Amino acid sequence: MSTVKPVHAPMSQFPVIEDCLQIGGIPLTQLAARIGQTPFYAYDRKLLAERVALLRRVLPSAIELHYAMKANPMPALVQHMAGLVDGLDVASQNEMKVALDTGMNPAEISFAGPGKRPPELAAAIAAAITINLESAHELETVARLGREQGRRPRVAVRVNPDFELKASGMKMSGGPKPFGVDAEQVPAVLRRIGELELDFQGFHIFSGSQNLRAEAIVEAHDRTFELALRLATDAPAPIRLLNIGGGFGIPYFPGDTPLDLAPIAANLERWLPEVKARLPEVRVVVELGRYLVGEAGIYVAEVVDRKVSRGHTFLVVNGGLHHHLAASGNFGQVIRKNYPVVVGNRVVGTEREVVSVVGPLCTPLDLLADRMELAQAEVGDLIVVFQSGAYGLTASPAAFLSHPPCVEVLV
Known part of the structure; x- marks a missing residue:
């Protein structure tokens, strides 16, 4: 020694x-x-509040913040976060229950993930939360369950873009993926949503996670906005929700440098006027998990x-x-x-x-x-x-x- x-x-x-x-x-x-x-x-809890306050201070005021509960679904923590952010994203029926127990407006809760079972979808429809559709089959199931309940389900389309978040810790888009509808298949899904007269909200486009390179996130946002504006031309209703995901990383290991938010904020500021001009009813959401609580x-x-x-x-x-x-x-x-x-x-x-x-x-x-x-x-x-x-x-x-x-x- x-x-x-x-x-x-x-x-x-x-x-x-x-x-x-x-x-x-x-x-x-x-x-x-x-x-x-x-x-x-x-x-x-003080650090949790400070992280949200940092994002509110740096990002454009028009950007809404949602907490992705899969990062940490502890009920007391979710209750605390619900008072700080604008919405919650859940990935199971149990998470949905925790989110609803916080008193968060159901319209500000979204449900993502492949393989949602009919009972989960039925519960989401009854709760009037937004279902991020992951496939054409899931769309048909949601429509059927909505008819059975006599309700008009709130839906958005989770898009699997034809690009990925470079240098991300976990790539969740580009190429064959179990997540979302391939971008080239989205127009057909949008037409079917219109035929079924569902309550269409917009898009969820998520390309990767745990990224410490601001320039990679800026590029992903550029391509996300371009894709969303292109897909919007086939939408059955005005786009009201555009969830551009997250991907913001935190340092874990020696040599890791904390993410620089300034270039990301500047790029969002640059895009928002055009997005708002072309999609006047849209709310732009950044959905984060690890970055908020890690x-x-x-x-x-x-x-x-x-x-x-x-x-x-x-x-x-x-x-x-x-x-x-x-x-x-x-x-x-x-x-x-x-x-x-x-x-x-x-x-x-x-x-x-x-x-x-x-x-x-x-x-x-x-x-x-x-x-x-x-x-x-x-x-x-x-x-x-x-x-x-x-x-x-x-x-x-x-x-x-x-x-x-x-x-x-x-x-």
């Missing part, structure tokens, strides 16, 4: 007082005692063992990939990278060492930090994984090996 020059916490959004991380103004050790168990996720959350697990194996120190914690799959490397990335990790109650520490943080599961994939320099930790100390507010607990195999569940709190 060697003494290493003290360093600061890798993520600055959470203060450090007396070497202890503060969450929502509460010392981590006190928060852990208040919760009464580890592991847990904690989300800072940096506001942490995952906390407790050191239960400290062991040395052939000269290398392992900190064994009571949480792992079953709670935070992404931080572990998603069941084996080709090149695994460490999320930002600290010992939350010894952030800087006086003694430091290179260790690996592993979980309790019987698999070598249960790894939260691989050969990472941390403050020297002992049994009972708290390991913190930053950037954990999005795609954490509900995106992880919680039932894997049947370990105890994790809790979530909003502070």
Whole structure:
């Protein structure tokens, strides 16, 4: 073991007082005692509000903000977000229930995703939320269910464009995709919507996620607006809703640079006059998930063992990939990278060492930090994984090996 020059916490959004991380103004050790168990996720409501306020300040005022609940559907968090944003997007009937429970106007809730089952679609029609149609078959199912209810379903067409968001973490458009209607097939779908006399709202065009390159998002927005204006000529009614998706990324790994919003905002400002002139009734929506909540959350697990194996120190914690799959490397990335990790109650520490943080599961994939320099930790100390507010607990195999569940709190 060697003494290493003290360093600061890798993520600055959470203060450090007396070497202890503060969450929502509460010392981590006190928060852990208040919760009464580890592991847990904690989300800072002040950081959530600040992120929305940043977007309101930088983006054109005409842009509406929607929260994509799949990033984090925790009911208390969604309730908080509903008071900050203009709308919610859901991807299942359970998410729809959480969204409706917030009191959000159903007209500002949209339902996206392939393979929606008839009971889910029927519930969406009854709730009068907007259904983003993913196929011609789904369109016919919605029309039939609407007739059975004596209601006129609100629909938009999710478009699979003929381009993708370059350098995105997850490409969701361009080429064959299970998401949306191929752009070249959209005119026929629009004609059928007109024949069926559904309540047509507009388009949802989403091309990718987790992008830190402003120029790539600007290009995607350019092509999205061009495509929307072209498709609008076949619309059965005036376009009232144009959801241009999100794709805004957050930094996770060394060398990642936070997204520069200024070029994106300037480009939206440039486009809005033309879009409004040609589509006078349109509301332009930016739908974000990870960017709104990802940096506001942490995952906390407790050191239960400290062991040395052939000269290398392992900190064994009571949480792992079953709670935070992404931080572990998603069941084996080709090149695994460490999320930002600290010992939350010894952030800087006086003694430091290179260790690996592993979980309790019987698999070598249960790894939260691989050969990472941390403050020297002992049994009972708290390991913190930053950037954990999005795609954490509900995106992880919680039932894997049947370990105890994790809790979530909003502070």
